[in-house]
Amino acid sequence: MVLDDKKKAFITLGKFMSQFTAVPFVSDAQVPNNASFFDSFVELMHSSVHYNGWFTIEQVMHAVRTWSNSLTEENINIWTSKYNLESEPLKKVGMILAGNIPLVGFHDLLSVLLSGNIAIVKLSSNDQKVLPFLVRYLISIEPGFDGRVVFVEGRLEGFDAVIATGSNNTARYFEYYFSKYPSIIRKNRNSVAILDGNESEEQLIALGRDIFTYFGLGCRNVSKFYVPTGYNFDAFFNAMFHYKELIEYEKYSNNYDYNKAVFLMSEFKILDNGFMTIMEDKGYASPISSVFYEYYDDLNELSNRLLDEEQKIQCIVSNDLIDGSIAFGETQEPKLWDYADGIDTMEFLLKL
Known part of the structure; x- marks a missing residue:
């Protein structure tokens, strides 16, 4: 796959998600494959609370709105411009995702795919529906992604590197179990x-x-x-x-x-x-x-x-009281280049 095709696919995914940022949801006939996916995603959003009691439709909408705002051509170009993403290493990156908020692992998945690698994803039991649905939509508009996202249950195996997110306790297990592999292990913050x-x-x-x-x-x-x-x-x-x-x-x-x-x-x-x-x-x-x-x-x-x-x-x-602080109201609106824990995920992936 060429980089432009990958970026175009995620930009289209952002347009698909933009239909679900405010109620009532309104279908946009210009969005590809809407006939096959729009109604199903409406149903999924309304039913999310049945799979995780904290995932109210308002909270899922906020996550979808944040990502639809991020997945624009301008944002993706700004973010990716500092990296050389022309090659396709096709390394298998094991991903252990948290489930505390909707789509919490989306940025890691985006980074793995744009860097030309393969994601082997172990979902949290608390967030098993929304991300796989969006991956199916992504593949429907760019078949080249087929086979590059594999969802697994049970033990994570067959990987070249790992990105794992958990508590301080589970992080100790991750650090021991994955000690032989390049890894990003995230703890409580x-x-x-x-x-x-x-x-x-x-x-x-x-x-x-x-x-x-x-x-x-x-x-x-x-x-x-x-x-x-x-x-x-x-x-x-x-x-x-x-x-x-x-x-x-x-x-x-x-x-x-x-x-x-x-x-x-x-x-x-x-x-x-x-x-x-x-x-x-x-x-x-x-x-x-x-x-x-x-x-x-x-x-x-x-x-x-x-x-x-x-x-x-x-x-x-803060209100610019100390260096590096962000404005009030912006913590849940991170940019694509705002990496969790300050670790550049894309740079990590490109060094594999």
């Missing part, structure tokens, strides 16, 4: 925000998207924020109130009730607004419906501390 009290209401509302999209289950979700000593939380809570409807979702509500009860029985000091709690804590990984916070006195000192602990952090959000 969390994202943080830094506030200084000068944020606008719009910025704080956008921060709410960073916290609550995918119910806070992704590594790019803000699970902790830092505030200056003496910070008044009123503006923060007023902005968070825009997301109060989350409590109407049973799984989220159950987590809120449970975690709040645990905090209270443990006599932790919490702040509560009826659908989320915040608690002062030095950790990064807060439970669902809760966000940790910590006070700071010196921004430079905080910046150095976060740099020292960068292996635990996926994103830092």
Whole structure:
């Protein structure tokens, strides 16, 4: 396959996905093979919650919208322009995918295919429907991809390299089992925000998207924020109130009730607004419906501390308070060149 054909196929896939970014879904007659795939994908999106209770149609739509916005000719050309992708190594890359949010492994699959390699994919039991469907569509518009994505169950075998994502515990197993192979092993990470009290209401509302999209289950979700000593939380809570409807979702509500009860029985000091709690804590990984916070006195000192602990952090959000931070509301809108854990997946694949 030539590179241009691969890129065109993913651009077409992006156009297909763009039909499912807002309700009601509207079929575009210009999208290839729509007659065979449109209605089936509508049904799949509506039924996703039956396969994973956290995959509401709104959350699946957000993932599809993010990828449809990314898979444009401009974005793909910008991303791929820095690499030599003309050769086809056809190395077999084993992929062990997480299932915490919809399509969480799509970027790895995209990278493997554009780099001219073969993906051997072990799906998470929590996300087994959407990605295989999109691969079938991709093959329907570019048959050259047929045989280049193999979904497997059970033990992963016959690979030349591995990309595996899991918890810190499973990462230790991955590192041992795959020690003889080139690999990218991803562990737990969390994202943080830094506030200084000068944020606008719009910025704080956008921060709410960073916290609550995918119910806070992704590594790019803000699970902790830092505030200056003496910070008044009123503006923060007023902005968070825009997301109060989350409590109407049973799984989220159950987590809120449970975690709040645990905090209270443990006599932790919490702040509560009826659908989320915040608690002062030095950790990064807060439970669902809760966000940790910590006070700071010196921004430079905080910046150095976060740099020292960068292996635990996926994103830092702020209003340009420190170098490398991203704007409020953008954690779940990564660019194609925003690599997980800061590891250039494409460069890794091209060195195999």
